[in-house]
Amino acid sequence: MLLKTKTALVTGASRGIGAEIAAALALHGASVVVGYHTRKDAAERTVERVREAGGRAFAYQADVRSMDEVTVMVEEVVNRYGSIDIVVNNALSPYSFNPAQRRTVWEHNWEDYQEQLDGSLGGAFHVCKAAMPHLQKQGSGRIINVVTNLIDFPVVPYHDYTTAKSALLGFTRNMAAELGRFNITVNALAPGLTQGTDSSRETREDVRRDIVRLTPMQRLAVPQDIANAAVLLASDLSGFITGQCLRVDGGLVMGS
C-alpha cells in the first residue's frame, strides 16, 4: 500500500487511462477524486469499481478549462478528504484520434491548437494553481502530467493534440524547477498507444502492427501499464525524481 493516507485528484478519470490510474492509486491506499466533465455514468462506474475493491473515491464534475470550477473542485477535495497530495492532470479538450480522418497541418487553423492548449495545458495550469498552495503548505506533493510519446515520435501526427502535450511537458519541467524546493515533484507520464482507450479505437491493424514491430516489448500498452507507472510517480519511491518524462511504451521511444 504505497499511498496510504494520501489523497489524489485525477482529472479526465471517467474512462480509459484516467480511470485506470484512479483505480490503481486507490488500490494502493489513496483516497481518490475521479474528475470528469461530461461522462457522469462512466465516472460513477470508476468510483464503484474503487469502492468494490475496498477503496475510497468520489466523482466530481468540473470543466478544467475554467479556473472557477477548478478552484471549487480543489476546495471540495480538501474539505472531503482533508488534504490533497497527488494531482494527475489527464484531462484534455475532446479529441478524435482517427488516423484516417485527422487534419493535416495545412488543414489546421490556429483555433484547433488553441482548443487543445486550453484543455491539456490550461486544464493542468488551473488544477496546479489551485492545488499549489495546499502542496506548498504541506511541504510535499506529487504532480503528474499525462503527455504522450507522440511528442518524441509522432508516428501519427495529431498536430494540435501533440503540440499542446509538448507545451504541457515544458510546463512540467519549469514547474519542477520552481517547486522542487518545496519537496513537490512534477513529472510527465508519456504513454504510448494504449489499447482499450478512445485514443486507439480508430487505429487500424496496419498502424498497430507497425508500432508493435518497432516496440522492444512487442505489444501495445494496456491501461494498467500506464497506471502502474503513475503509482510509481505518485509514491515516496520517486521522491528524488522530478522534471522527468517517463515514457511507458514498451521501449518504442528511448533517450531524451
Place this chain on the structure above:
Amino acid sequence: MNETKEITRIEAFFLPAGMSFETTTSTRILTSEGPVELLIPVLDGEKLKMIIANLSRNRSDYLSTLSTSEIIERIAVASEKWLNPSYPQRVLAEQLLPALTGYAADSIRLQLKRYMRTFRRKELLRFIGEEFDDPLVLDEFRPRKSGGFSRAYGPKLLFQVFSGNVPGVSLWSMTMGLLLRSAQLGKTSMAEPLMAVWFAQSLAEVDAKLADSIAILPWKGGSEELEREAIRQADTVTVYGGRLAVESVRAKVPIEKKFVAYGPKASFAMIGKEALTPDRMNVTISRLAADVAHYDQQSCMSPQCVYIEDGGSIDAQGFAALIAAELGRLQLRWPRASLADQEAYAILEVRNRYWLEEAAGEGSAVYASTKDAQWTVVYHNTPRFEGSPLNRTLHVYRCRRVEDVIPMLEPAGQAGLLQTCGAAIGPHRMFALAEALGNIGVNRFCHIGSMLQAKAGWHHDGRFNLMDLIRFTDIERTMEDELEQYDPDFE
C-alpha cells in the same frame, strides 16, 4: 453494479414470413451492453413439417425462378451491408458473439470484418467459376466439350447441421444452398446460434421472398423427432462437427440421400530456417501466434503444432520461448475464453505429462501461463505428430529439415485428419513441399498468419464445394442428331 438494466431479447431463429411459434428464453447472457436473452422456438415434428412445407413451396414459387446471376447479386448486396460498421446486425454480432462464444471481442470484430469481405460479388463469381467452366450450367442445359448437353441440379431441400466453434462458417453453407436454389433448413448449435439468423435477416432485407426459402432453427442435438423429420424430408444433408456429431447424423441418413460431412480436422505449421533470420524471426513468430490465438485454436485450420527447422538464428527451443511470450502478450490483447473444467484438465494433463519428461531430462520443455491455463507451449527436441487439446496449446517440434517430418504425419493424413499446413519457407521449396504434403493428404498449403482465412474457391477438406451437392442430367451426344429425323422438314 446493482443497476437493473432492461433485458434485451433476441430471436435466435429465422422463419419464412408469416410463421410464428411459441418461444422460450435461453439462459441470460451478460454482454458489454447489458443482459440478453435468446428466444428459442418450441418445436415438434408437426411444426417442423409445416415449416418445411412452407420452405419448399417458397422455393418452387420463387427461388427456383431466379437465375444464378440474380442470386449472386442478392447475396452480394446482403453481405456488403456487413461492411458498414453501423449495420445493426454487425453491431449486434460484435456485442453478442464475444459473450456467447467467449472469444475476445477485438478478435471477433477483426475476424468478422475480414470474413464478410469474402462474400462480395467478385468472390462469389470466383467461387462458382472455380468448379464450373460454364456457370450457366446451374441455370440451363449447356453444351459440353465432349458433345451433348448437361445441366446441374441442386438439392430441393438441404438440411444443414452447423457447429458453433467458429462463428460464421454457416454462411458459406447457406450461400451454397442459395446458389443451388435449394430450400434450406439450418440447425444451429446453441454455442453460436446467431450468425446464420442475422445473415438470413440481411438476405430478407434485400429480397424477402428469397429469404423465405430459408429456416434457421436451434434445437438440442439429439432431438430424435426433429432430426428424423428433417432428414426424412431433405434430399441432401450436410454436417459440420466433431466425430460424434458427424457419426450420429450419418447413422440416420439413408444411403440414397446425399450426405456431406465436414468432420474433425487438424492443421499444423512448418517453419524453415529462411524465416528464422534475425530480421524475419519476430514477424514469423507473431504471425504464427495470431493463427493460434484467434478462435482459441478451435478452427479446423488452426495450427496444433509447429515444426521448427535447425539452422536459423533461433533454435526450436528459443522459438518455443518466444512464441510463449507472444501468446502471453496476445492474452492481453485477445483474452482466451474461460474454459469448462474438462477443457482445462485436458491442458493441465498435457502440461503435467511433459513437465515430468522435462524433469527427467527427456528433451521436453514446458512454457506455461501462470493463470487459468491461458496458454501453453510444449517444446520437444524430436519431432512427431500429436494433436493438442486446443485453447492455445501449441506443440513445438525441433527437426533437422521440415521435409523430414512428412513420414510422421502420414498416418494422420491417411486417416483423413490433416487439413491445412501453414508454412514459412524459401520460395524455391514451395512446390516440392506441396507435393510431399499433397501426397499424404494435406489439402491446403498457405502462409503462416493466413491459416484461418481460406480464400474463396478453396477445396474445403480437399473436396468440391458446390459439386459435392449437385447432380447432373445429361442429354446424350447423339440424341440431338437422331431426333432431327422426327422433324418433318429435316432432310
